[in-house]
Amino acid sequence: MNDRYSSAQILLHWLSALLVICTLSLPYAQDWLADWLGGTGGVFTLHKSLGLTILLVTSLRLLVRARHGAPQLLADDARWQRTAAKLAHAALYVLLLSMPLSGLLFGKRPLELFWLLTIDPLAVSDTTRALARQYHLTAKYLLFALILGHAGMALWHHYRLRDGVLRAMLPRRS
Template identity: 65%
Template sequence: MTDARYSPTQITLHWLSAILVLVIIALPYGSDLFAGLLGGAGGVFTLHKSLGLLVLLLTVLRLLVRTRDGAPQLLPADARLNQLAAKAGHALLYLLLLLMPLSGLLFGKRPLNLFWLVEIPPLPLSDAVREVAKTFHVTAQYLLFALILGHAGAAIWHHRVRRDNVLRAMLPARD
């Protein structure tokens, strides 16, 4: 394969998003650990929700940059099934990176304190809508976990087994 690469902007946004998503996941699961650092359980969820909205913004920005810069052709042209799997996996990841923060925003009944700077009132929604959003949010997290593991596993497989440039295409360039 060629030395096709994502743009430096795409690489930066990808890794920033990845780090933020891992922190977002860790916060509620490690709330006992983080509560002392963030002023209690409320602080844990303030940061969880704030970072979630930041990921939503970054995802929209990533999609705009991807539209502008495109994506490199990293898989062989005759590997149609692999290409389809990669496109489907990426599309589902992007979809969840959009829907998870939105569903979290929709089910909240309390004001959102965005990074302890700005308070956003809850949306005027029925309890039924909030419950659907909460169910989606809590259930879809497991699909997101599976997709993240599959995404990372595929990147490692390409690097260690296939020994191609798929992973290198998303790593910062070496001088």
């Protein structure tokens, strides 16, 4: 039984974490970053570009996970914990895939992907745009809660249970 995630899984996990933190922070830091990024439009160009990068990285993560699986880190008598962890991870993956897609759906202007490539807005009804926008803004709070819970449980396993769950997702020390 493997007690660690693969190197690719670890890299993609921490890359995802960095991208999500940056993407979620950008709208809150727009006053500070607007001058540096050419105005508030530049802040949202970066926000949307990072969001699409999250979509790509999450898709890649799912492919790598399908190939490598996940280590069984919890004891057999902790079935409820395994179930809760699987549900929380599934919810995180759903949000990491659906939030960039909902962002694409409600955008009315062309998206400048990292100022290199223009993606035209999708042709959808105003009702669909409104629903996508509401989903995007509401899902943000669910994502905040899941991230806090995910990090909190990792720390609880590491410091309270000392069971190696967090170490399984940390790079190996040389």
